[in-house]
Amino acid sequence: MRNILLGSMKVSVVLAGVLLAACASGPVPPDWQLEAQGAMQRSVAAYLEGNSRVEMIELARARSQLSRTGRADLLANAELLHCAARVASLVLEPCAGFEALRLDATPAQRAYADYLRGQASAQDVPLLPEAQRAAASAGASALTGMADPLSQLLAAGVLLQTGRASPAVIAQAIDTASRQGWRRPLLAWLGVQLQRAEQGGDAEAAARLRRRMAIAEGRLLPTKTP
Template identity: 75%
Template sequence: MKNYPVWMKSALTFSAVWVLAACSSGPKPPDWQVEAKGSMERSVAAYMEGNSRVETAELRRARSQLSRTGRPDLLATAELLHCATRVASLVFEPCAGFESLRLDANRAQQAYADYLRGQGQLQDVGLLPEAQRATAAGDATALKGIADPLSQLVAAGVLLQTGKASPPVIAQAIDTASSQGWRRPLLAWLGVQAQRAEQGGDTEEAARLRRRIAIAQGTAASAKAPAKDEK
């Protein structure tokens, strides 16, 4: 089986991920691993692209496959990845799926769940994915050093939750979402930037951002070709 994409590995570097991402040189992995991995990849991609219907269906399949193992740590990893996509898209809500598994989750998973809610503790920074440790410790300038797109957006989302998202952080998040073609987080971050421009009295910049939002939404006015004369 192929390894998880970089963004998925760096988002959740827990032992469960390595169980799911079986080494290609080993024996053929069981069907549940293949199905769960593929469904989680498709679920994440669909959510970031703004396709809620596909995201929900694929997440349901992944949960079903992982539940077959009876292992809460594997299911907890999937739930955390699901919630990480929300933080990247500025949807700040309790990670309900993980919380139902918290008692049986490992310490690293619990620390990551707290981090996603903007409630991470300094003593737990070492338990977080390596890509996000510097920003979790308060170094917002480290955001640019996060090579993985999803991890970078998650870190930016946490910075916004905790009131540490400077204009460069927001601009970086927009650039990252745009370069990946991830409509959902792009719209969310553009909305934040537009709101700040409006609050600062920069109406011209706010208008420019609203036009960009309309393009991303697919609602920008398009020039209509003149109708042909009827004979």
């Protein structure tokens, strides 16, 4: 078995194995595998960095390469990865690209799609990738054992959907996104923390969070050099 989309890219751990595995046709992967792998790497990275234009260009390229195989399961992998990055960034909506393929998807893929929406059943949990299986079973306590940053953010996003994201989970998500330089999820999680500060009447914390968001958005950068 070979991971055909993300290879060794750091953010790929969250979808390794069950989502992005397919039988290799030989020692040298065909061109479509290499093209799809590179395109999905670039698409996910661009999305997390906040570059929507590059993200969509690369996603379209990956879709085109995968569609050449006529295999719904491979195309479903890409759609799930596309949506997982969004859940990590708190875009909590149905995975439309996957839903169009659901009838021909594998049980593991359907379980993962339901997990992304915070709707995984007890029967779904054994079908999830290891990191998310732990998060689905143990909740917030599983996040500290996750080495992969996208796994952490994804699990935190699902916890938020299901009402189980404590202040510590939110703080960890912010720290994780900040360390990676992932602007989109950082702003999303800072927004959650800001909302809670405002609801709690903590004006000082809210003002500090607004300043941090302005920095992340690049609004406080000097426009002219001395």
